[in-house]
Amino acid sequence: MSLVNLAAVCSHLNNATSVRLGLTSIPNSKMHLKLCLALQNSGYISSVVRGGPTPPPAHPLLGYPAVNNKVDTIEPITRQNIASRRIWLGLKYWQNESVLGKMSMVSKPTRRITMTVSQLRRIVRGEDVEYVGGIRSPGESLYLSTDRGIMEARECIEKMLGGLVLCRVL
Amino acid sequence: MSFARPARCLFCSFSRAATPVTRIPRRQFHPATALLNEKPKVPDINASKTQAVNTSQPEKKPELKPEDFKEYTEEEKAALAKEYSKAQMDAVAAGEAAIDPKDLADQFNPRQDPLHFRYLDDFSVIEPVIDRHVRNPQSNTDYNWKPKSEEDFAEDLGKYIADMPDEADNIDFMRFLDEVRVTRGKEENELKPHSALVPELFGPGETVDEPRIEEQKSAFERGEKERSRVAEEMSEGHQNLLMTTGYTSSQAQNIRTKVLVSHSVVNQTRLGKIRRQYCLAVAGNQKGLLGIGESKSDEGTDANIQAKARAIRNMQPVPRYENRTVYGDLTGKVGAVELKLMHRPPGFGLRVQYLIWEMCRAAGIRDLSARVNRSRNPMNTVKATYKALMSQRDPEEIARARGKKIVDVRKVYYANQV
Numbered sequence: 001m002s003l004v005n006l007a008a009v010c011s012h013l014n015n016a017t018s019v020r021l022g023l024t025s026i027p028n029s030k031m032h033l034k035l036c037l038a039l040q041n042s043g044y045i046s047s048v049v050r051g052g053p054t055p056p057p058a059h060p061l062l063g064y065p066a067v068n069n070k071v072d073t074i075e076p077i078t079r080q081n082i083a084s085r086r087i088w089l090g091l092k093y094w095q096n097e098s099v100l101g102k103m104s105m106v107s108k109p110t111r112r113i114t115m116t117v118s119q120l121r122r123i124v125r126g127e128d129v130e131y132v133g134g135i136r137s138p139g140e141s142l143y144l145s146t147d148r149g150i151m152e153a154r155e156c157i158e159k160m161l162g163g164l165v166l167c168r169v170l
Numbered sequence: 171m172s173f174a175r176p177a178r179c180l181f182c183s184f185s186r187a188a189t190p191v192t193r194i195p196r197r198q199f200h201p202a203t204a205l206l207n208e209k210p211k212v213p214d215i216n217a218s219k220t221q222a223v224n225t226s227q228p229e230k231k232p233e234l235k236p237e238d239f240k241e242y243t244e245e246e247k248a249a250l251a252k253e254y255s256k257a258q259m260d261a262v263a264a265g266e267a268a269i270d271p272k273d274l275a276d277q278f279n280p281r282q283d284p285l286h287f288r289y290l291d292d293f294s295v296i297e298p299v300i301d302r303h304v305r306n307p308q309s310n311t312d313y314n315w316k317p318k319s320e321e322d323f324a325e326d327l328g329k330y331i332a333d334m335p336d337e338a339d340n341i342d343f344m345r346f347l348d349e350v351r352v353t354r355g356k357e358e359n360e361l362k363p364h365s366a367l368v369p370e371l372f373g374p375g376e377t378v379d380e381p382r383i384e385e386q387k388s389a390f391e392r393g394e395k396e397r398s399r400v401a402e403e404m405s406e407g408h409q410n411l412l413m414t415t416g417y418t419s420s421q422a423q424n425i426r427t428k429v430l431v432s433h434s435v436v437n438q439t440r441l442g443k444i445r446r447q448y449c450l451a452v453a454g455n456q457k458g459l460l461g462i463g464e465s466k467s468d469e470g471t472d473a474n475i476q477a478k479a480r481a482i483r484n485m486q487p488v489p490r491y492e493n494r495t496v497y498g499d500l501t502g503k504v505g506a507v508e509l510k511l512m513h514r515p516p517g518f519g520l521r522v523q524y525l526i527w528e529m530c531r532a533a534g535i536r537d538l539s540a541r542v543n544r545s546r547n548p549m550n551t552v553k554a555t556y557k558a559l560m561s562q563r564d565p566e567e568i569a570r571a572r573g574k575k576i577v578d579v580r581k582v583y584y585a586n587q588v
Contacts, residue, residue, distance in 0.1 A: 042572065044572065092571065092572075094567070095567065099571045136512070136513070137498030138563060138565040139563065139565065139568035139569075140498070
């Protein structure tokens with residue numbers, strides 16, 4: 001669970017959205033994949049596909065790579081090709097603006113921050129807790145790594161889970 | 171935010187009465203004042219207590235009773251007899267006898283039912299638009315009308331000369347020119363034609379905001395020779411502004427303008443320094459419009475007027491949450507000025523520095539706090555604030571971009587009344 005790599009992913013996504021890329025890739029890891037699926041669940045990105053060093057074929061109707069592509073099927077992951085896999089992300093844009101705003105790390109590799117449910121409650125209400133800023137803007141999210149996977153702060157409160165605060169998306 | 175009703179099948183609506191299943195209850199998003207004013211069905215035990223507490227309700231006028239309507243005394247009858255004839259007096263007496271005092275008491279009491287009118291009117295006058303359009307009758311139309319020929323006009327002139335009084339002057343001739351008709355046929359067809367179109371509500375140049383346009387016109391507009399200095403001044407900058415923006419003079423007066431930054435600037439040429447005055451002004455209608463304007467001029471007052479005019483011209487809508495604060499925390503950066511505007515709960519007030527305070531007042535933002543970091547240059551502070559206020563994102567748009575549904579919980583909780 002390398003936060004160094006996660007920080008690199010955050011910076012890379014910021015760069016990719018600022019130059020309006022439609023498709024980009026990040027290194028494959030279980031944490032990256034779970035975070036990307038959480039982002040997709042929140043509607044920040046359109047697709048998450050694990051492919052090779054070259055972009056996987058686009059879905060004929062959707063226009064971006066998708067797992068349910070029946071025409072050009074995505075190469076299945078095997079023990080032989082797992083090392084060369086990357087996570088390919090479809091980025092979303094709405095009215096000339098990137099849907100995925102600025103991503104920034106909350107925990108740092110040298111300083112990991114964990115939050116309990118009661119602390120998360122205060123954060124979601126907009127209060128600052130232990131140097132972690134509250135969620136005070138519309139469309140802002142905070143992602144946590146819990147023992148039941150990576151999920152959004154509000155979802156953590158629903159499930160009464162605390163965890164390691166990973167990153168913030170504005 | 172929009173609260174659309176869930177889409178339902180059109181055909182389902184025909185068979186709704188037959189379906190025994192209760193429909194999904196939906197919250198009413200309109201303020202149901204008519205129902206709120208109704209008396210409770212069950213008398214409240216603590217009514218006397220609540221009445222003592224609830225003093226804000228307007229007191230009801232004492233109701234009229236049949237006993238209040240008494241017959242005319244002998245003195246009153248004698249006074250009436252001076253005005254009216256014997257027959258009229260008999261008619262008055264018959265009318266008095268015919269109407270039951272109980273009916274009178276009922277009719278004279280103001281209505282209390284939920285559908286009563288919220289304004290006082292005796293309904294004796296037909297209000298155009300509210301009641302119905304007042305048009306000329308259709309019988310005014312004459313389908314056989316023809317334009318008059320030259321011979322007809324000559325005949326009219328001959329008739330005028332023949333009937334001319336002995337001491338005729340120019341006024342008589344002008345009146346003749348005004349009154350002479352240009353068509354043959356029914357007179358009403360030319361003067362008061364029937365039209366199916368909606369009749370004009372206002373005279374030329376008249377609007378709802380300015381019904382009495384004559385009185386509001388400036389001396390310059392009325393063409394008076396001795397113009398005041400104020401009117402002179404308005405005719406130049408102000409009138410130009412009104413022309414370009416399309417605001418009426420009363421609307422322009424309600425716009426709040428203020429010069430926030432003013433200092434002299436110098437251009438160094440080989441002939442020497444040329445000083446000019448720089449001005450930065452803000453303008454807002456206190457209902458969500460805000461603009462900033464900059465200007466430079468040799469004269470300070472000139473720069474002031476120009477900056478204000480430009481600020482009014484540059485006014486743009488600022489998104490406001492509940493018409494009082496901003497959507498989310500905002501950041502702005504111009505030069506070395508970095509600032510942060512933070513939304514606040516109702517009643518918090520404007521706890522911000524004076525430049526931002528003036529801008530918020532102009533825009534109509536009432537709850538806000540702000541931090542200005544690094545530099546605090548006044549000019550750049552104003553510009554950064556403007557940038558920050560304009561950079562707001564609409565939550566509805568964010569939700570659409572992410573493919574989510576959004577509901578403002580405060581709005582639902584307070585039944586759309588915040």
